[in-house]
Ligand SMILES: *[C@@H]1O[C@H](CO)[C@@H](O)[C@H](O)[C@H]1NC(C)=O
Ligand SMILES: *[C@@H]1O[C@H](CO)[C@@H](O)[C@H](O)[C@H]1NC(C)=O
Ligand SMILES: *[C@@H]1O[C@H](CO)[C@@H](O)[C@H](O)[C@H]1NC(C)=O
């Protein structure tokens with residue numbers, strides 16, 4: 001009786017939805033001691049950690065009050081199942097939100113776990129617009145077993161702002177594409193975070209790499225971590241000494257506090273400086289520290305050095321050995337296999353990334369809007385999306401296998417929007433395992449593959465992933481290193497565009513109109529003849545900051561005449 005009364009008053013529903021109003025503005029912050037403008041929310045930085053419960057509807061109304069930059073928000077890891085209008089990448093599923101503009105994101109979070117949100121517009125998020133998004137679950141495998149839950153963010157940090165860093169990076173003065181090197185690395189956007197624990201109790205830690213570029217080795221002194229979640233996917237409990245976490249990835253682990261500790265313990269995130277073009281040019285402390293604090297003793301433990309950490313790091317453990325708790329079996333048979341061959345090339349004097357010889361360029365109409373407005377018989381024709389969006393159509397219900405071949409010597413964390421995917425094969429690296437290509441006919445495939453939404457592809461190696469195309473929409477596939485996104489390391493999965501069953505909300509179209517951006521037509525904005533791509537974006541922008549960067553030209557390991565990466 002009481003229940004039906006609540007229902008009729010709409011209270012039951014109220015409990016399951018939350019509205020957040022965000023004023024996005026510049027604020028000042030000094031997370032590593034250096035004061036600089038950063039992008040905050042409602043006057044605060046770091047931006048708030050969003051918390052939701054699985055099944056809840058979230059509404060976030062974004063008011064862009066930056067004054068001088070456009071923005072957009074991506075909900076990293078949320079799949080927006082069969083509702084792809086809220087995913088966030090500007091130029092892909094929406095127009096950028098102009099200064100003064102308002103934009104409503106509204107979606108139901110249907111999967112529990114550790115996610116994050118970040119700006120997805122012109123390389124903006126490393127200026128501070130990123131934070132965790134935690135989807136709680138009363139039925140989580142650790143429910144009732146943990147004393148408390150903690151969230152730990154890791155990131156690189158820069159004193160210069162992204163627009164300047166990006167201009168210098170994509171400049172003819174930097175033809176080998178040396179990435180900007182961070183000034184420091186942070187835990188929880190600051191220094192000396194402490195995590196109080198009580199003897200004998202178990203805690204859940206959620207660790208997120210919300211950075212722009214490097215990976216980290218994460219270790220807690222003299223404590224074992226039991227991994228229970230990766231990228232929102234519950235895993236079989238897996239004990240590890242250290243894990244390696246690339247940009248965009250998340251790991252949750254259980255840690256049981258000692259019963260007889262007489263001191264506090266160092267928590268370390270060691271940045272992988274080998275990813276930097278010249279490791280010695282990183283001038284910060286390569287280890288970000290926090291402390292595991294026992295009882296009332298508030299004295300910080302002695303922070304460990306990279307040399308101290310080395311024994312715990314080697315040999316590097318392989319995340320592919322961690323299985324999803326669901327036991328989900330290898331998807332198959334494969335209906336469509338796509339090769340993603342990526343490399344570097346100097347185009348118009350700029351260091352660009354290419355996928356199958358094409359560098360990604362945003363098109364004149366957001367790709368989702370092209371899909372929604374194209375005639376039915378052309379929706380799955382890649383041509384209409386523009387050759388430089390690297391469009392890959394996949395059919396509804398198909399098991400798709402992506403073979404990602406890395407023709408650069410560096411490792412890259414690849415992210416797919418709209419799905420958690422299975423990783424079915426990964427080579428050790430070296431120029432495609434010394435000439436051995438992935439062969440689906442002979443490769444030994446795991447019966448239960450690991451599942452996540454960002455996966456490492458080793459330098460000169462391959463990683464093979466599978467997913468079921470059950471989420472019609474436009475899903476980006478890209479390296480999560482923000483510099484590489486700027487250099488064009490992105491493809492666009494045109495997922496069952498012939499089965500799209502949603503409409504664009506009015507305020508989404510409004511922000512386009514305000515800026516004169518077309519909301520219908522092919523990649524070139526032609527809505528009369530979708531097969532005429534005249535005017536589509538095919539030219540690499542030539543930005544050249546010139547002299548400043550030229551002075552700091554770096555000598556780097558070269559491969560086949562290209563840069564390192
Ligand atoms: C926008 O304004 C902020 C705050 O004054 C400033 O720090 C930032 O550099 C500006 N951005 C651009 C692209 O001019
Ligand atoms: C705490 O107990 C463990 C396990 O019994 C033992 O190995 C360790 O030496 C003890 N440590 C201290 C500081 O007493
Ligand atoms: C408190 O913790 C510090 C750091 O681990 C340790 O050096 C010190 O011995 C501890 N003090 C006490 C009274 O347990």
Ligand SMILES: *[C@@H]1O[C@H](CO)[C@@H](O)[C@H](O)[C@H]1NC(C)=O
Nearest residue numbers: 339341345354355356357358
């Ligand atoms: C890429 O271009 C090169 C020549 O520039 C050509 O040899 C190669 O076959 C092309 N590869 C693909 C996948 O189109």
Ligand SMILES: *[C@@H]1O[C@H](CO)[C@@H](O)[C@H](O)[C@H]1NC(C)=O
Nearest residue numbers: 428429430431432433434435
């Ligand atoms: C590839 O071959 C080279 C030369 O034979 C060898 O030094 C290297 O270890 C090999 N790499 C892999 C990943 O097998």
Ligand SMILES: [Cu+2]
Nearest residue numbers: 412479481484
């Ligand atoms: Cu990359």
